[in-house]
Amino acid sequence: MRRSPCCDKVGLKKGPWTPEEDQKLLTFIEEHGHGSWRALPPKAGLERCGKSCRLRWINYLRPDIKRGKFSLQEEQTIIQLHALLGNRWSAIAAHLPKRTDNEIKNYWNTHLKKRLIKMGIDPVTHKPKTDSIGSSTPKNVANISHMAQWESARLEAEARLVRESKQLLPSPPPPPPVQPHLGYTSSAQLDDKAIARSRRPHCLDVLQAWRGVVSGMFGINKENLESPTSTLDFPASSLPIVTAGFNGDLTATLEYGTSSGTCKEKLEHSMSLHELTYPTEGAWLMDSFRVENENGGGITNRMGDLADIVDCNSTVAGDHNLNECCGGCSIVDENNNYWEGILN
DNA sequence: AATGTTATCAACCGCATTTGA
DNA sequence: ATCAAATGCGGTTGATAACAT
Incomplete structure (x- = not known):
């Protein structure tokens, strides 16, 4: 049996929703859920098409919506x-x-x-x-x-x-759960991952990337700029001391709150976070990102962004990735080279 | 105060994808 | 496997508010 035709739009109301319509839709969904959007309007006593009801619910009436100015x-x-x-x-x-x-x-x-x-x-x-x-x-x-x-x-x-x-607030949210670093992923772990993914905060460091791209493309020595007072600037104590432009292997040390990891690998102008070992999954405050060359020189870039560590044991054994959304880290060395931790 | 311009955002439209008979 | 309905997504529109002249 084929489905009945989609709602014909003849006689259906369009345009802004009235408070009465909102109330009808809200009441109906609170009592019955939305189920089939197409079937909802007549049941809820609305002269709207299901698509319009769905949009109104998703974009306006849902209880879990934050409205107002973006932070x-x-x-x-x-x-x-x-x-x-x-x-x-x-x-x-x-x-x-x-x-x-x-x-x-x-x-x-x-x-x-x-x-x-x-x-x-x-x-x-x-x-x-x-x-x-x-x-x-x-x-x-x-x-x-x-x-x-x-x-x-x-x-x-x-x-x-x-x-x-x-x-500084008295009751900060609890830290991410610490999970044992196992070599396999069970279905329960997958479920947990799915939950973690849905809850996790995400961030990238594209602003840093801009900075790198801007200074790199324009060939500007940032010391010649009137630098704003900014946490983005490298602290004086860790100014770049790299001399060879990152030739050879790199060792990157990443610190996530109380955890840390290291990686070694260089790919042109990006750095892959291969061979990075994380003690746990979860979201961590990335305190710093330090890259060193084999001569011991290096730079530290304070990140201050949240980084997600997921898939500790990902598809390729031994590889550990920043999650698929987080582009990882980007840094600019003293020669205005732009370095980015990329996804694998 | 009147008029014109710009900004905002809810809602619509059409297309792509998913679902299910 | 097929195909139409249902759903989801992104681009765009249009009503209204805010601001400028």
């Missing part, structure tokens, strides 16, 4: 995720609890996109616009770079302040 942390997350995922709003929304894809999309189009454009950054590629490179004077180029740094530094620093202020 700096959320802004940063959206920018970072957009750099990785593009206009995949539902995927981005999946990493921003209580925000809808529609809301994020609107916020991107009305706020964030414009902000990037204003900064001379292509909102599609998240890189400085090439035409501005070609047509701008060195001074303008420096200004664009500087603006990008300012903006990234501002977001980063303010987000950090928020985090730090949260840490």
Whole structure:
């Protein structure tokens, strides 16, 4: 038996929802769940098509929706995720609890996109616009770079302040569960992973990447810039001492809260986080990311972002990845080379 | 105060994918 | 395996608010 035809749209109401309609939909879903959206409107006494009801519920009536101004942390997350995922709003929304894809999309189009454009950054590629490179004077180029740094530094620093202020609260959220590092994945573990993935915070360091790209592409020595006071700057005690541009193997030490790991491998201008051993899965506050060459030189970059460690025993034995969303880490060495921890 | 312009965001539309008869 | 319905997603529109002239 074939399904009955889709709702004919004759006589169905369109346009803004009235409070009465909202109440009908809310009451019905609270009592019966939504089940089939197509069948819902007549049952709920609504002269709307199921699609419209679904949209209204998902984007407005759901109880687990946060509305109102986006926090700096959320802004940063959206920018970072957009750099990785593009206009995949539902995927981005999946990493921003209580925000809808529609809301994020609107916020991107009305706020964030414009902000990037204003900064001379292509909102599609998240890189400085090439035409501005070609047509701008060195001074303008420096200004664009500087603006990008300012903006990234501002977001980063303010987000950090928020985090730090949260840490002062009396009852911080519990740390991620510590799991034994086993060589296999059971179905129960998979379930736990699925739950962990749905709950985990996500972040990338694309703002750092901007900085790297900006300074790298423009060939600007950041010391020549009026650097904003920013947590993004390398601390004086760990200024780059690398001399050979990372020739040879690299050893990276990553510290996640109380945990740490190391990796060795170099791939052109990216660094794969192979052979990295993590004691546990979960989300960790990434305190620092240090890369050293074989001569013992190295740089430390304070990250301050949350990094997720998942799939400790992933498809390739012995490889340990940052999760598929988190692009890992990006750093800029003293020669303005841009380094990025990539996904495997 | 009137008018024009810009910003915002809820909602719609069409297409792609998934589901299930 | 097929195909239409159902669902989900992203682009776009349009009503309204806010702001500028």
